[in-house]
Amino acid sequence: MYGLVDEIQDLMDPQKIERVILTHSHFDHVGGLAEIFQVASPDLYMHKVTRGYLDLHRPPFPEFFGALQKEDKIKYFKDGDVLEGDYEIRVLYTPGHTAGDICLYLPSAKALASGDFVLGADHQYGLVLSKPDEVCGGRMKDRIESLKRLLSLEVKTLLPGHGSPVIENGYDQIKIQLLETFRIEDGRDSEKPWLRMAKVLSDLGDTAGAIECCKMALKTNRDCPEAKDMIARLDSENV
Numbered sequence: 001m002y003g004l005v006d007e008i009q010d011l012m013d014p015q016k017i018e019r020v021i022l023t024h025s026h027f028d029h030v031g032g033l034a035e036i037f038q039v040a041s042p043d044l045y046m047h048k049v050t051r052g053y054l055d056l057h058r059p060p061f062p063e064f065f066g067a068l069q070k071e072d073k074i075k076y077f078k079d080g081d082v083l084e085g086d087y088e089i090r091v092l093y094t095p096g097h098t099a100g101d102i103c104l105y106l107p108s109a110k111a112l113a114s115g116d117f118v119l120g121a122d123h124q125y126g127l128v129l130s131k132p133d134e135v136c137g138g139r140m141k142d143r144i145e146s147l148k149r150l151l152s153l154e155v156k157t158l159l160p161g162h163g164s165p166v167i168e169n170g171y172d173q174i175k176i177q178l179l180e181t182f183r184i185e186d187g188r189d190s191e192k193p194w195l196r197m198a199k200v201l202s203d204l205g206d207t208a209g210a211i212e213c214c215k216m217a218l219k220t221n222r223d224c225p226e227a228k229d230m231i232a233r234l235d236s237e238n239v
């Protein structure tokens with residue numbers, strides 16, 4: 001949490017920071033604020049739900065706001081808000097990791113800044129770090145719905161809060177996270193996660209992806225009637 005301003009200095013003059021956006025309330029995404037406010041006085045954006053969870057953290061985190069008296073700098077945004085600036089940036093409310101997660105979507109670049117909501121494939125602890133934190137209101141049910149929603153976007157580049165950016169295959173990375181979530185719920189040896197994934201992709205119009213998942217379900221269970229039925233249905237729709 002220290003050294004953030006040094007990092008920013010490589011990119012821009014930290015005194016010129018006008019806005020800081022919090023993706024969620026976890027300390028590793030908030031703790032650098034004190035350092036930033038020592039050199040600049042930016043507006044601080046977050047989802048309203050996140051504000052409450054900031055107070056859950058043990059000292060010194062809540063004190064960052066009190067001691068720095070920055071409450072007047074806090075601005076709340078909601079799902080669908082568009083941030084003004086050189087580029088259009090859309091705010092997506094994607095609860096699931098915590099109750100207040102947001103992702104930022106840049107349509108012109110098909111880029112998604114995902115905080116901890118979706119992490120890169122190369123991150124050793126990716127799934128652990130992105131799983132629901134129930135203390136901060138994270139729920140698996142919400143996570144699944146939010147992941148489904150992200151799959152309806154065109155995401156080329158994924159900019160996660162931990163791990164390397166995924167430059168070309170952001171959509172696939174979101175698919176992997178949803179599948180892994182299903183596998184945690186239903187078991188790795190079951191055909192069920194593949195069937196659930198096939199249904200999601202079929203609903204989204206990703207027929208090729210859905211058929212691929214049905215084939216994986218059949219690899220797990222050769223006689224799986226649901227997978228056979230779905231392949232037959234998707235094939236007939238494709239003709």
Ligand SMILES: [Fe+2]
Pocket residue numbers: 024026097116129
């Ligand atoms: Fe987090």
Ligand SMILES: [Fe+2]
Pocket residue numbers: 026028029116129161162
């Ligand atoms: Fe994190």
